[in-house]
Each structure stands twice: as C-alpha cells, then as structure tokens.
Amino acid sequence: MTTANKLTIMRIALIPVFLVVLYLDFAGARWWALGIFIVACLTDFADGYIARHYNQITNFGKFMDPLADKMLVMAAMCYFVECGQMPGWCLAIVLLREFAVSGMRLVAVEQGRVIAAAWSGKVKTASTMVCLCLMLVFQSNLLNVVCIAVIVATTVYSGIEYFAKNLDVFKEAD
Template sequence: MLTSLPNLLTLARIAAIPMIVALLYLEGATARWLALALFVAACVTDYYDGLLARRRNEISPLGRFLDPIADKLLVVAILVMLIATGEIAGVSVLAALAILAREILVSGLREYLGALQVAVPVSKLAKWKTTAQMAALAVLLIAPALPGLPALLLLGLLLLWLAAVLTVVTGWDYLSHGLKHMTGGA
C-alpha cells in the first residue's frame, strides 16, 4: 500500500533528503537551522513509520523495503555533504567512512540473506548506533550556525566517533551472523 500513512512518512523522509542537501549548499545560519529542522522531522518519521505500521497492522513489503533505504540515503547524503563542506575533516573522515562502509555491507548482507529467506533482525545495539548517528549528524548540522559555541563541533565529532565504534561492532555482529549462512555453519 503506497498510500498507507507509514509508507507516506517513509516517502516524506526520502523527499526531505534533496532539500537538506540543497540547504547545506547555502551559506548562513538560516539554511542550517532549516536543514536541522528537516533532518529532525525525518528522524521523527523514521520512528513513527514503523510504530504506526505495527499498531495499524499496515506492515507491507514496500515499507520493509523502503524504510532501511530511506534511513541509509539520509545518513549517507548528510555525511557526504558534511565532508564536502569540511565539517567532517581530517581523521574524522575515517569515522564517516566506517559508517558508510557498514551501511553498504549490511545492505548487501540483507539482500543476500533475504534470497536465502534468512531474516536479519535489528539488534538493540544497532538502535543505539542509529541514535548516536542521528545525534551526531544533528549537532554537526547546526554547529556552523552557532559559532559562539566552538565545543559544539567537537561534541558532534565525538558523537560521530561513538557512532562509528557502534557501527563497527554491529557491522561485525551482522557479518558474523551472515557468514554462518554463507559458509554452511548455520
């Protein structure tokens, strides 16, 4: 059901991505505040689309397909833009690359295991990873709009590194699970 409320929320999250990216090209605090507002709205829809789908019994194959794609597109687009604008620079680019690599790895793993009809449920730690990512991205999005708070950028980068560590741990967990099925050890 493309027009179910949960799927519409997911589609809205995808539609917000080009707007956030466009705002990151603009100079000034207003553009950053608007980008943050859209990002926070996208994060809220990520929470509510799944919750509503379960409560309203509207879980659909389309929703199961689109939701993780919307999440990954949002994170990847913002990470790439923050690297391009220099908010993520130097050694912190490695944290962003770890996050990007894990997203690609888990997507490929889910696709492979899906063909084998093996489910890869989201772990609690992966939910914490997502929370750390979203917090890091929110802080990094708004830090340039608040130059009087230089510690804000440092906080954003520390949260990015926390997300990267959780990313590596959860990525390894998913890969270990997947390898059992790939090598016949399951």
Template sequence: MARRGGIWTAANVVTCVRVALIPLFMVLATAARADAGTSSDPVLAAASFALYVALALTDKLDGHLARSRGEVTDFGKFLDPIADKLLVFSALLLLLEQQLVGVWAVFAILAREFLVSALRMLAGVQGEVIAAGNLGKAKTAVTLVSISCYYATLLSASLLLGTPTTWLLGAADALMIVAVALTVASGVQYFWNARHVVFRA
C-alpha cells in the same frame, strides 16, 4: 497483523515524504554555506537544521505507525532502510565537503551499510531474515544525533557571525566517534550471528 490500504499506508506515506524532502534538505544546507570571508545565512542554516531533525524523527514515526496500525508492508520494509541511509549519507557527504567529518568515518559507515545489505540479500536468497539488532539501532540513533549536533554547530556559527560553539562541535565529534565504533561493532555482530549464511556450502 492485517494489512490495510495497499502500499499507501500512513507509515509508507511518511517514508515517501522523507525521501522526497531529502533533496530539499541538501539544497537548503548547501545554500546556507558561507563563502570565504563571510558568515553563513542564519535563516537557511536554521531551516536546514530544523528539516534534518524533523526528517530524522520520522525514522521512528513511520515504524510506530506501521506496527500500531497493523500496516506492515513489504514496500515499507524495502523503502524505510533506504530512506534512512539516504538521509544519513546526504548529510555526511555535505559535512565531509565542509571538512567537519573525516573521510574514514564516512567510509566506515558506508562500508558497513554495503556489507550488511549484501549479507541480508544473501540471507534472503537462502530464505532467512536478518532482523536489526540492538547495536544496529543504537548506531542509527547515535549517528542521527551526532549529525544533528554538527548542523546545530553550523547554525550557531551563522548566528555568532562565523564563530562556532566549541562545546557543541566537541559533542558532535565525540558522538561521531561513538557512532563509528557502534557501526563497526554492529557490523561484526551481524556477520558473526549470520556466519552460517556466509559459509554455507
């Protein structure tokens, strides 16, 4: 497809805005947290939840814009996955601090991203491109939904004066288990499909 407008295409602008707003999400989410013996701020909790959901949805928007407008660029290919990882890990680290997600879940997701990124770099050196598979796309979608459920749980707790919605927290936990399973499975799939890259003499 032809490229128009240099790197500042509509898709890349959306991606850059996503990256720029991640610190704002972190500030809002941190400010919304409750001190000991108090409930969290419902306005800040609602703002952080809404902003996270909006940023997560732009993951699909920038890709759609790039393909539909014929504006796929190397800059976009570089920045989009970084934006996705920054959003996921900023949210996970905050949830980890609040003891809503386990350290092993965060470690599994982080380790997989490092390993797959290293694999892609190695493949790039050898002139190959490793495209995202269906398991990887499913992993990303389930992880984003799970994190959204956690922040919806925090919002419900702030509205109910400190009492979280049990079913919502259970749904978030269940989705995170699925996300970790998909994380491991997709990582194994990437390395199996690219084993010739790893073991090439």
C-alpha cells in the same frame, strides 16, 4: 498506500530540501536544515511505530524504510565531509558497513532467511542521527571528534554484531 509508507516517502522527499537549504547557506540556513533533518528523523520513528502498531507492515516498507534512513544519514555525512567537519574515512566506514550488512541480507534472502534489524543497528541509527543534529548546530572541533567517535564506534559494533550473529549465512551459501 499506508500511512507508514507515506512517511517513508516524505523522509526521502525531505533529503533534497535539507541539502538545498544547507547549500544555499543563507543566515539561519543551518537552523532551517536542522529542523528539516529532525522532521525527517522523526518520520523514521513514526513510520516504524505506525507500521507495527496498526499492522501496516508492507514489502515496500521493509525495503524502503531502511534505505530512506541510509539516504538521509549519508546525505548529511557527505555534506559534513565536503565542508570539512568530518573526515572521509568516517563516511567510508559507515558506507562499508551498510554495503556489507545489505549484502549479507541479500545472501540470507536467497536462502529464505530474513535478518531483522538488531538492537545495535537501531542504536547506531539513532545515535548517528543525534550526532549529525549536534554537528549541524555546533561547529566545534571537540564536538565533531566526539560525534565522529560515537558514529564510528556504533557503526563498527553493530556491523560486527550482525556478522557474528549471522555468520552461518555464508557457510550455507553456494
């Protein structure tokens, strides 16, 4: 198993640890959860760099790396919806975009095409992770609104870009 894949597995393993710390709700729990979340986010950037730089790109990594990102982000967003820091419609928009783009990628694979991650998707992931970190630290209604706006705007924009650039995938589908 490659180092990049080990980092992806570590990110997945950190998700329940992150959630348990949040739900235990002891003094300083959010700071511990923030630290765990940041480490998990950093593994996302590290595994991608290591995979490209050291030629450790694998089918497992191509599949699990983006899935691990989605799992981490969705876990945090579910927590924020439950505790009232984020409206459910925000999570729904993110989920719908992820399902739509993943579905489009599956159709493309059936046609022998691979739809690589677009720059806007990387910006969406990074900005969402930063916003979730800010929401962990500061429980401010104004900051929550700004973070939600950033998350929704980058999610919608990147989703539209994926479909606009790859609409021909559906024209070629049976």
